[in-house]
Amino acid sequence: MSDFGLKVRMAIVGTILFAFYIAAATVIATVFALPILPVLVVGIVALPVIQYKLGKWLALRGAEDMPEEGQYAEVHRMTESLSRDMGVEKPRLMVMQMGVPNAFAVGRKGAGVVVVSTELMQLLRRDELEGVIAHEIAHIKNRDVITMVIGQSIAMIVGMAVYYVIALTGERNIGSILLGYAASIVAQTIVTIFVLAISRYREYVADADAREAIGSGDPLARALEKISGVSEGRESTLDDNMSALCIFNAERGLLASLFATHPPTEKRIERLRY
CATH class of the missing domain: 3.30.2010.10 (Metalloproteases ("zincins"), catalytic domain)
Known part of the structure; x- marks a missing residue:
């Protein structure tokens, strides 16, 4: 049985996750003064493959x-x-x-x-x-396994982007680092909700x-x-x-x-x- 409802959900969630990734990659490129277009292109081509391979390798350890x-x-x-x-x-x-x-x-x-x-x-x-x-x-x-593995990885990338924006811009002190860490967890949670x-x-x-x-x-x-x-x-x-x-x-x-x-x-x- 091929479930149409699952396909629709995967398409919608996949589109949302892709948008999150584009935003996160843009932020990271901006923070580190990297050219945005090459970062996006390389990321779009390489990231899914790397995430899939790494996720599969980690799962099969042992x-x-x-x-x-x-x-x-x-x-x-x-x-x-x-x-x-x-x-x-x-x-x-x-x-x-x-x-x-x-x-x-x-x-x-x-x-x-x-x-x-x-x-x-x-x-x-x-x-x-x-x-x-x-x-x-x-x-x-x-x-659906591929969507789950890549979705979890994108959640981590979004969390990293939020952390960099808060902790590494402006005043770099213990307060901004702690705030960046807390905001990163919140951001990962938000993306994870879409995966769920x-x-x-x-x-x-x-x-x-x-x-x-x-x-x-x-x-x-x-x-x-x-x-x-x-x-x-x-x-x-x-x-x-x-x-x-x-x-x-x-x-x-x-x-x-x-x-x-x-x-x-x-x-x-x-x-x-x-």
Whole structure:
């Protein structure tokens, strides 16, 4: 299933993020007395590629290729069948110790990678793992992973631009540095809100795609119930920035829920079983 709503959201958010980048690059070029046009041109051409490559590299640190024989042979066959049915090339499969049962996808169609935790492999039954892998393949197919990775990088660049304007122009004292740091956090938060506009929605779409691919939403719903239950009270070893890419991210507290990267697990399960 190709979700028109997700495509529209990605187009709108992408346009807004591009505008933020143009503004930030212009500010940085002005502060450092650099020619604006070359900075913009080089940035527009090189930045997305660098961000994509760097984001993918950072995400895969600590992961190892999943062997195609032995206990993982069935996982490879399952993934190949799902990929064929969903119209994408079979992604590279990797395993990683994450501290909690989880999985995430990075990359694009034709060069996607699905990483599952060893804890997840030990926890789920075959059909439940199939639902999780179908969910991750859906993210690759929908290209929403690229938007998330680049969006997070643009948020950081905008924060840097705001910091330079406040801290490095005018009086350079401890007060302006602290103010610049605080303003930088606020600016990053504002840009992140736009990224979150698609983050939660893309999870619903990937859940729906997985349900369609395997013919039922119940296996993925059971997987989410197990993951949620086992993850309670356990710490993930993944970087916070990676949590947005995972199939499960348990945000707690009012503020965390407000900036949640994922919909409530209960609502996802309810939709899968509807």
